[in-house]
Amino acid sequence: MSLHLSRFGSLAAMAVVGGLVLSGCAGTAEPDTAASEPAGSSDAFPVTFEHMYGETVIEEAPERVATWGWGATDAVLALGVVPVAIPSSEYGGGDNLITPWVEDALADLGAEDPILLDNSAFELSVEELLAADPDVLVASYSGLTQEEYDAVTGAGIPVIAPEEALWATPWRDVITDTGRALGLETQADDLLADLDQQIADAAAENPEFEGTTIAYADDDVDTFYLYLPADPRVEILEDLGFVSAPAVTELDSGESTFYTTVSSENLDQVVADVMFTQAEAQADLDAFLESDRGQLIPAVAAGAVAPIVGEENVAAVSPTALTLPWLLPEMVKQLAAATAVAQG
CATH class of the missing domain: 3.40.50.1980 (Nitrogenase molybdenum iron protein domain)
Structure with missing residues (x-):
């Protein structure tokens, strides 16, 4: 649904092979x-x-x-x-x-x-x-x-x-x-305090996030990526109160520090209350969610999916001093809707 090797954390796999230009x-x-x-x-x-x-x-x-x-x-x-x-x-x-x-x-x-x-x-x-x-x-x-x-x-x-x-x-x-x-340094500390307060405020406004298990996933050209707690994007989800589902680390193959891939036959093991995902276009998102393989994922079958759609938005999921305030309201909106479905 998106470019896995893109501008943020996922591009590390390509960056490390680059030579000097x-x-x-x-x-x-x-x-x-x-x-x-x-x-x-x-x-x-x-x-x-x-x-x-x-x-x-x-x-x-x-x-x-x-x-x-x-x-x-x-x-x-x-x-x-x-x-x-x-x-x-x-x-x-x-x-x-x-x-x-x-x-x-x-x-x-x-x-x-x-x-x-x-x-x-x-x-x-x-x-x-x-x-x-x-x-x-x-x-x-x-x-x-x-x-x-x-x-x-x-x-x-x-x-x-x-x-x-x-x-x-x-x-x-x-x-x-x-x-x-x-x-x-003082200004940087103040900036970071402000960003952390924005996250804390969003968490306080959505107490239902606390303790809800979540899996951050991305389907890209028939390869299913599951992002690990070390990924800064997952860290933001945890800062909001979510807990990385045990299945995330249980399925970790050790192939990367920030993601693992999951084969189609194991997608039913991606057990979490909510699935957070991304797609460059709504049509791509819909195609995966409605597919037989997508429906193997319990949160997808239940409709408890929080999507971020659009290339700019997908890029912004990786937190920085500017992207976090730019995208946080949309992230929280989607997460709140998915959590409401998960909690019935």
């Missing part, structure tokens, strides 16, 4: 020669980051910030800073390859579109990045390879790399890491 066709715009004022306090520097490739020290507040991966662009913008370069969003980004929530944030800040770093192959073009003349690259939640990291740092640009593994940094850490990198 030193030439590209996108993002060739000349960098703005007028340096902006640093956003953060100079008193916060130097600041040190430990990550999977070692240690990064940022000596002074950056003036030109570039981002890579998922969530860093949103965190930078949510903190009131306009990045000079961001990754293109082939999934959910529309014709201009910029997601609608990023467009909204740029408009709110009265900013022009940043340079787009070609992300179509999930490989960082170091040439494009250097053309933007950044002071720092924030790539906390990304598929940044060792080779890419070495090339960027070798050019004298400090990099905030993933903490422990590719595509594994918690979404909240992306926000706090970004705040520290920009000298806006």
Whole structure:
């Protein structure tokens, strides 16, 4: 029903195989020669980051910030800073390859579109990045390879790399890491507190979510994906009060840290009160839910399904500083309807 290897956590499987790209066709715009004022306090520097490739020290507040991966662009913008370069969003980004929530944030800040770093192959073009003349690259939640990291740092640009593994940094850490990198740690803490309050308010308004078991699933070209508790999208569901159904971990084959696949003959074992799912089009969703294989899933047969439909919405399910407030009301609406069915 959707692109499993898309812009958010699911694309990790493709990102880790990408090599270094030193030439590209996108993002060739000349960098703005007028340096902006640093956003953060100079008193916060130097600041040190430990990550999977070692240690990064940022000596002074950056003036030109570039981002890579998922969530860093949103965190930078949510903190009131306009990045000079961001990754293109082939999934959910529309014709201009910029997601609608990023467009909204740029408009709110009265900013022009940043340079787009070609992300179509999930490989960082170091040439494009250097053309933007950044002071720092924030790539906390990304598929940044060792080779890419070495090339960027070798050019004298400090990099905030993933903490422990590719595509594994918690979404909240992306926000706090970004705040520290920009000298806006207090503002990042306030931003995160506000986002957490939005989730807490939604949970309080829907006490029926508490303790209800849920499975987050995606049917994609006859492959059925079941997302595990380590996935940040599942984490949001649990923050709302849902509990990952025991069947989710029982069916885990160990093939990935954030998802497992389930064969058609085992779909009846996907036992949960509610199924949360996604589809790029309503027709795709309906085709699966009405299919014989879809009806094997108890929650589907009962009609207790909470769908997110539309490419932009599917992309937004992965939480960031901007996507969470953008999609949370629709998520809660669908979850409330499905829970009402499940609880009779």
